[in-house]
Amino acid sequence: MTLLAPLTTAGVGGPARTYVEARSESEIIDAIRSADTAGDPLLIIAGGSNLIIADDGFAGTVVRLASTGFTVNDDNATCGGVMVKAEAGQPWDELVEYTVLHALSGLEALSGIPGSTGATPVQNVGAYGSDVSQTLATVRTWDRETQTVKSFTNFELKFGYRDSLLKRATVNGSPRYVVLTVEFQLALGRMSAPVKYAELAREVGVDIGERAYANDVRRAVLKLRGAKGMVLDPADRDTFSTGSFFTNPIVDEGTAATLPENAPRYPTAEDGQVKLSAAWLIDQAGFGKGFGLAGDDGFAAAGGRASLSTKHTLAVTNRGSASAADLLAIAALVADGVDHRFGIRLHPEPLLIGCAL
Numbered sequence: 001m002t003l004l005a006p007l008t009t010a011g012v013g014g015p016a017r018t019y020v021e022a023r024s025e026s027e028i029i030d031a032i033r034s035a036d037t038a039g040d041p042l043l044i045i046a047g048g049s050n051l052i053i054a055d056d057g058f059a060g061t062v063v064r065l066a067s068t069g070f071t072v073n074d075d076n077a078t079c080g081g082v083m084v085k086a087e088a089g090q091p092w093d094e095l096v097e098y099t100v101l102h103a104l105s106g107l108e109a110l111s112g113i114p115g116s117t118g119a120t121p122v123q124n125v126g127a128y129g130s131d132v133s134q135t136l137a138t139v140r141t142w143d144r145e146t147q148t149v150k151s152f153t154n155f156e157l158k159f160g161y162r163d164s165l166l167k168r169a170t171v172n173g174s175p176r177y178v179v180l181t182v183e184f185q186l187a188l189g190r191m192s193a194p195v196k197y198a199e200l201a202r203e204v205g206v207d208i209g210e211r212a213y214a215n216d217v218r219r220a221v222l223k224l225r226g227a228k229g230m231v232l233d234p235a236d237r238d239t240f241s242t243g244s245f246f247t248n249p250i251v252d253e254g255t256a257a258t259l260p261e262n263a264p265r266y267p268t269a270e271d272g273q274v275k276l277s278a279a280w281l282i283d284q285a286g287f288g289k290g291f292g293l294a295g296d297d298g299f300a301a302a303g304g305r306a307s308l309s310t311k312h313t314l315a316v317t318n319r320g321s322a323s324a325a326d327l328l329a330i331a332a333l334v335a336d337g338v339d340h341r342f343g344i345r346l347h348p349e350p351l352l353i354g355c356a357l
């Protein structure tokens, strides 16, 4: 029996009925095919950094993607840049570090994000004004419906904010398309892509829209993320989470107008839609950093086993012995509180497997 909790960064989740570790593309396809042929429910797990798995575990087959490695094709490196192709299970930040150290530009602002490369296109992983849709060229997937290998170009993936066709084709945590390899097209050079995020621009000492050395951008991002508990650190309980538990809500202008004037608002690609800050809403609804830990009166929501991070109100953290139910109890108090105060419903960013908010 394999317990799933140790395979996740939140550290929760009961046992898998069947567990397979797949170390190559053919092992991944074989394992998925066997489960699908047997009609067994399938859960994909790679870095385990975006999953809250129920305490009962998973009554089906769990396939862990452990195919690692990447290749750099600079044979024809010109203005078109360099193609970097990674296996699904390749740890993401190792790839980012390699590209920065080898003067391949474009991924530096995505430094320090846990998890695998194959998962990055699923929710269009992003941070500090950057996301993978800006550099991703193609993905190869295993299509479980047609039982064939299917490739998608960037355009075909229909990326959005923390969204893609791959995510929309995932039902109850089970993806139709399992990413096998991801190919990025990166620019040659030591300079970063234009820095788009004010906090990051300040840290590296450039104006928004300017470039800096990619290595400086990586260092700054790791520093900023570290201060928020957003880089995995076994010694820091604030990092035992899924990162942001809630996505930033996108609302119409009418709803945004009901909020206090100082509520952060960001433009979106769609006319009449505004992106809000989930962290601000949570804080203003009365849930500060560390919410859930014992207060002066000794009361602790979820027994103090789970709480908001003491560094950031967006992360729900496991203080050492939390269950999935404890993490969800904190998240539900926060989501209900924001709804009550502002009439806006927050939606979870991680996949909830066998459990709900």
Ligand SMILES: Cc1cc2nc3c(=O)[nH]c(=O)nc-3n(C[C@H](O)[C@H](O)[C@H](O)COP(=O)(O)OP(=O)(O)OC[C@H]3O[C@@H](n4cnc5c(N)ncnc54)[C@H](O)[C@@H]3O)c2cc1C
Pocket (backbone or CB within 6 Å): 009, 043, 044, 045, 046, 047, 048, 049, 050, 051, 065, 088, 113, 114, 115, 116, 117, 118, 119, 120, 122, 123, 124, 125, 126, 127, 166, 170, 173, 174, 175, 177, 178, 179, 180, 229, 230, 231, 232, 239, 241, 242, 243, 244, 351
């Ligand atoms: C401390 C911390 C900070 C974080 N910061 C950020 C951040 O800044 N930005 C951000 O976007 N995210 C962030 N995250 C969330 C998470 O790291 C990303 O979503 C990451 O891409 C998840 O990868 P994973 O391999 O861990 O996925 P897992 O958690 O192993 O998988 C989750 C689900 O994704 C799908 N999936 C995974 N791999 C594949 C594949 N190859 N093919 C098809 N489906 C697949 C499956 O449905 C799977 O069940 C953070 C998480 C933590 C813990």
